[in-house]
Amino acid sequence: MSQTKAINTIELTTALGKIRGVETENCIEFRGIRYATAERWKMPVPVTKWDGVYDATEFGACCYQNRAFTDDSVTNPFYHKEFRKGLDFTYSEDCLFLNIWKPKDAGNCPVLVYIHGGSFTGGSCDEGHIRGDELAKDGIMVVAMNYRLGPYGFCCHPDLRDENGICGNYGLFDQVAALKWIKENIADYGGDPDNMTLSGESAGAMSVDIQLSNPDLDGMFKGAVLMSGIGMQRFILKPITPEKNGKDFWDKIIAHAGVNNIEELRCVDPKKLFEAWEAAQKEVKLAIRCTLPAYDGYILKPETFNIKSFPDMPYLLGVTTNDMFPYFLMRNTKKLANYASRNFKNKCFIYCFGRALPGDDVGAWHASDLLYAFKKLDFNYRNFEPVDYEIADKMSASLVAFVKNQNPNNEKVPRWDSGSEAPMHFDVVTEAKKLDSKLFFRNTVKHNGPI
Numbered sequence: 001m002s003q004t005k006a007i008n009t010i011e012l013t014t015a016l017g018k019i020r021g022v023e024t025e026n027c028i029e030f031r032g033i034r035y036a037t038a039e040r041w042k043m044p045v046p047v048t049k050w051d052g053v054y055d056a057t058e059f060g061a062c063c064y065q066n067r068a069f070t071d072d073s074v075t076n077p078f079y080h081k082e083f084r085k086g087l088d089f090t091y092s093e094d095c096l097f098l099n100i101w102k103p104k105d106a107g108n109c110p111v112l113v114y115i116h117g118g119s120f121t122g123g124s125c126d127e128g129h130i131r132g133d134e135l136a137k138d139g140i141m142v143v144a145m146n147y148r149l150g151p152y153g154f155c156c157h158p159d160l161r162d163e164n165g166i167c168g169n170y171g172l173f174d175q176v177a178a179l180k181w182i183k184e185n186i187a188d189y190g191g192d193p194d195n196m197t198l199s200g201e202s203a204g205a206m207s208v209d210i211q212l213s214n215p216d217l218d219g220m221f222k223g224a225v226l227m228s229g230i231g232m233q234r235f236i237l238k239p240i241t242p243e244k245n246g247k248d249f250w251d252k253i254i255a256h257a258g259v260n261n262i263e264e265l266r267c268v269d270p271k272k273l274f275e276a277w278e279a280a281q282k283e284v285k286l287a288i289r290c291t292l293p294a295y296d297g298y299i300l301k302p303e304t305f306n307i308k309s310f311p312d313m314p315y316l317l318g319v320t321t322n323d324m325f326p327y328f329l330m331r332n333t334k335k336l337a338n339y340a341s342r343n344f345k346n347k348c349f350i351y352c353f354g355r356a357l358p359g360d361d362v363g364a365w366h367a368s369d370l371l372y373a374f375k376k377l378d379f380n381y382r383n384f385e386p387v388d389y390e391i392a393d394k395m396s397a398s399l400v401a402f403v404k405n406q407n408p409n410n411e412k413v414p415r416w417d418s419g420s421e422a423p424m425h426f427d428v429v430t431e432a433k434k435l436d437s438k439l440f441f442r443n444t445v446k447h448n449g450p451i
Contacts, residue, residue, distance in 0.1 A: 007022050007057065008022065008023040008024075009021065009022060009023065009057060010022070010023045010028055011053060012030075012188070012189065013188075014185060014188035014189070015185065015188055016047065016048065016049050016050055016054075016185065016188075017049055017050045017051065017052070017053075017054060018052070018053040018054065019033070019053065019054040019056050020053050020054065020055050020056060020057060021056045021057065021100075022056075022057050023104070024133060026133040026134060026136060026137040027101050027102055027103055027104060027132075027133045027136035027137060028101075028102050028103075028104055028106075028136075029056075029099065029100065029101050029102075029133070030056040030099065030100040030102075030189065031056050031057060031058055031059045031060070031099050031126070032056055032058055032059050032060030032097045032099065033054070033056050033060075033097060033098050033099070033100065034047050034050075034060065034096060034097055035047055035096055035097070035098050035145070035177060035178045035181040035182075036096040036174065036177040036178070036181070037094060037096060038093075038094060038096055038148065038170070038174065040093060040152065040266050041155050041160055041170060041266055042170070043162075043170070043173055044096055044170075044173055044174050044177040046177050046180065046181060047181070059089075059097070059099065059126040060090075060095065060097025060146065061089075061090040061091055061092035061094070061095045061097065061146070062089055062090070062091060062092075062095050062123070062124030062125070062126070062146045063091065063092070063093065063095040063124075063146060063147070063148050063149040063150070063152055063153065064091045064092065064093060064095075064149075064150070064152060064270050064271075064274060065091070065118070065121060065122040065123075065149055065150060065274075066121070066122060066274075067080075067084075067089075067122065068091035068274075069271055069274060072084060073085070076122075078450040079367075079450060081381060082129070082367075082368075082371075082380060082381075083127045083128050083129050083367075084127055084128065085381065086128075087126075087127070087128055089124060089126075093148065093152045093270060095146045095147070095148065096145075096146065096147065096148075096174055096177065096178070097125075097145070097146050098125065098143055098144065098145040098146070098178055098181070098182070099125055099126060099132075099143065099144050099145075100141065100142070100143050100186075100189055101131070101132030101133050101135070101136040101141065101142040101143075102136055102141045102189050102190055102191070103136050103137070103139055103140075103141065103190070105190075106136075106141055106189065106190025106191065107190050108190070108191075108192045108195075109139070109140060109141045109190050109191050109192055110139075110140045110141065110191075110192055110195045110196075110197070110403045110404050111140070111141045111142075111143060111182070111186055111191040111192060111193075111195065111196040111197070111403075112132070112135065112140050112141065112142050112143070112196075112197050112199055112225075112399070112403045113143045113144075113145075113179065113182060113196055113197065113198050113199065113221075114130065114132075114142060114143065114144040114145075114199050114200060114204065115144075115145065115147075115175060115198075115199070115200035115204035115205075115207045115208060116130060116144065116145075116146075116200070116201070116203075116204050117200065117201045117202030117203040117204040117205070117228075117229065117367065118149065118202070118203055119202070119203050119288075119291070120149060120150070120153070120154055120171065120203045120206075120291060120292055120293065121149055121150040121291055122149060122150070123149070123203070124146055125144035125145055125146050126144075128376060128379040128380070129367075129370045129371050129374055129376045129379065129380070130144055130370070130374060130376075131374065131376060131379075132144065132374065134374060134375035134376070134396065135374065135375070135396060135399070135400060138396065138397070138400045139400065139404070140400050140403045140404065141186070141189070141190065141191045143182055143186070143191075145174075145175065145178040147171045147172075147174035147175050147178070148170050148171040148174050149171060150274070150277065150291065151253070151273050151274060151276075151277035152170075152171075152270070152273070153169075153170050153171030153174065154168060154169060154170070154171055154291060154292070154293060154294070155168060155170070155250060155262075156168030156169070156240070156242040156246035156250070156294040156296070157242060157246055157247055157250035157251075157262045158242040158243045158246065158247050159261065159262045159263075160242075160262060161242065161297070164297075164298070165297045165298075166296055166297045166298045167242045167246075167294075167296055167297060168242055168246065168293075168294045168296045169293050169294060169296040169299060169300060171293075172207065172210060172211070172293055172296070172299050172300070173299070175207055175211060176211070176214065176216060176217065176299070179198075179211070179217060179220065180216075182196070183196070183220060194222075195222055196220065196221050196222065197221060197222060197223045197224065197225060197402065197403045197406075198211065198212070198220075198221045198223075198224050198225070199224065199225035199226070199227070200225075200226065200227065200229065201227040201228055201229065201367060201369075201370055202227070202228050202229045202324065202366065202367060203229065204227075204229065205226040205227050205228060205229025205230055206229045206232050206233055206292075206293075208224055208225075208226050208229075209226060209229065209230060209231065209232075209233070209234055210233070210293060210299060210300060210305070211299070212224060212309075212310060212311055212313075213299075213304050213305055213309045213310075213311075214299045215304075216299075218311070221313065222313065222314070222406055223313055223314040223315065223316070223402060223403070223406045224313060224314075224315050224316070225315075225316045225317075225318070225399070225402065226315065226316075226317050226318070227317075227318040227319075227369065227370070227373075228318060228319055228320060228323050228324060228329060228366055228367065228369075229329070230317055230329065230332045230333050230336055231332030231333075231335065231336060232329075232332070233292060233293065233305075234305055234306065234307065235307075235332055235335065236328060236332070237288070237289055237292060239289075239292065239293055239294050239295045239300055239305070240289050240290060240292075240294045240295070241294065241295050242294055242295075242296075245289065245290055245294075246290070246294055248284075249280060249284055249287070249290040250262065250265075250280075252279075252280035252283055252284070253265065253273075253276045253277050253279075253280045254276075256275070256276035256279040256280055257272055257273060257276035307335070307336070307339055310336065310339070310340075312340075312343070312344040312345055312346055313344075313346050313406075314346045314347055314348070314349075314402070314406035314407065315336065315337075315340060315346075315347075315348040315349065316349050316350075316351070316398075316399075316402045316408055317333045317336060317337060317348065317349070317350050317351070318333075318350070318351045318352070318353065318369060319333050319350075319351075319352055319353070319440075320352070320353040320354070320364040320365065320366060320367075320368060320369050321352065321353070321354040321363060321364045321439060321440065321443060322362060322363035322364045322365050322366070322443050322447070322448075322449045323364075323365075323366050323443075324366040324451045325444060325447075325451075326440045326443045326444050326447075327437070327440040327441045327443070327444040328444070330352075330435055330437070330440045333350055333420075334350075334420040334435070336348065337350055337418075337419055337420040338419075338420055340418075340419075341418070341419045341420075346406070347406075347407065347418035347419075348418055348419065349402070349407075349408050349416060349418050349423075349424070350419075350420060350423035350424070350435075351395075351398070351408075351423055351424045351425070351426060352423050352424070352425045352426070352435060353368065353369035353372070353395075353425075353426050353427075354425055354426065354427040355368075355372070355387075355388065355391055355426065355427050355428065357382060357384075357388075358382055358383055358384060358385060358388070359381075359382040359383065361448070362448060362449045362450070363443070363448075363449060365449035365450055366449060366450060366451060369395065369426070371392070372388070372391050372392040372395045372396070372426065373392075373395045373396055373399050374396065375392045375393070375396045377389060377392055387428055391426050391427070391428075391430065393412060394412045394413050394426060394430050395426050397410045397411075397412045397413070398410060398412075398413055398416075398424070408424070413430055414430070414431055414432055415432065416432055417432065420435070421434065422434060423435060
């Protein structure tokens with residue numbers, strides 16, 4: 001007969017009420033903390049208190065997405081095998097939860113806030129490569145959030161425009177609610193609200209990119225880490241507008257769902273909405289533009305979302321050599337670093353992850369660096385070699401150093417200068433050297449990795 005392994009719990013008294021978390025070997029975890037509630041296509045309502053003892057020993061639901069309705073191992077086999085195999089997830093539209101991994105002796109601890117990727121249509125903050133226990137062991141606090149995705153988080157039909165002129169990007173407003181919750185409450189967990197670093201990968205990095213220009217978050221962060229996503233909407237795939245592309249796309253969804261207007265669509269079953277959203281994408285050229293954040297009239301506006309609106313703060317920017325559109329991400333990364341060198345008082349550091357992971361010929365694929373940065377190689381199925389653990393140790397040490405000091409230099413890596421001339425390359429040999437533009441171009445043309 002199978003036995004359930006006992007967990008050690010710990011209770012903490014906070015301004016919102018008592019909360020019960022899990023004490024592990026490396027840290028203390030608070031899982032599935034509800035930071036807000038939300039109805040479909042309405043703004044999140046922050047949680048300001050709870051009754052009794054909040055049970056934060058289990059992860060909360062993530063947003064409905066493709067794998068909520070299909071077999072993830074079949075429809076998305078690569079990333080399922082890398083990040084999700086063997087894990088259980090629950091799904092809901094009301095998915096506004098966050099997780100905290102804190103050092104056991106945390107007091108005024110630097111905080112890394114992480115926004116997960118997934119093209120704004122998938123992902124969750126408790127996948128196997130995101131867990132923050134190893135980084136907490138090294139002296140920083142890690143907080144990661146779920147937010148609404150896909151048709152539940154990024155509807156931008158103009159009939160939803162509110163009295164303040166805001167339309168769409170509910171998932172981005174979820175992130176804002178989470179970030180404000182963290183700022184106001186993290187001290188109760190031993191974190192320093194005045195030393196927070198905002199980070200994300202892929203769509204998470206795009207989210208960071210967007211939120212850095214959000215007037216409501218001005219001055220909240222001491223630094224930013226953007227991994228494989230810098231400038232994708234700011235420089236390349238410009239956001240659409242609700243009145244033009246948004247209306248056309250969402251009118252198709254309304255038709256596929258068999259309803260008459262956006263208010264009736266608000267009430268349809270989550271699966272039916274998802275299926276109508278997928279059907280509409282097949283009818284629209286470059287449908288990805290319609291599933292990304294749109295100009296919403298507040299967070300995202302053309303006049304405030306450009307290279308000149310990047311705040312002057314320390315940056316750590318990362319790419320992988322077999323990234324999603326590697327050449328363009330490399331160019332975007334250099335563009336910001338060069339702009340920072342000319343215009344900022346603070347420094348902008350770049351890293352390039354080039355380790356070809358053992359087990360296949362996909363190389364340093366999109367998001368592979370997260371396994372190393374979070375030191376979660378043991379979660380993955382691959383037969384990693386000693387050099388992989390060495391790279392993970394160096395990458396995580398650099399990330400921890402940046403969170404603590406806004407500078408990634410540490411005793412485990414060679415000297416690392418800011419700017420685009422000699423980024424740090426994490427590979428079999430970790431060294432600072434020029435980016436190989438020809439390599440990135442070749443890998444873009446012959447792309448054989450996941451996106």
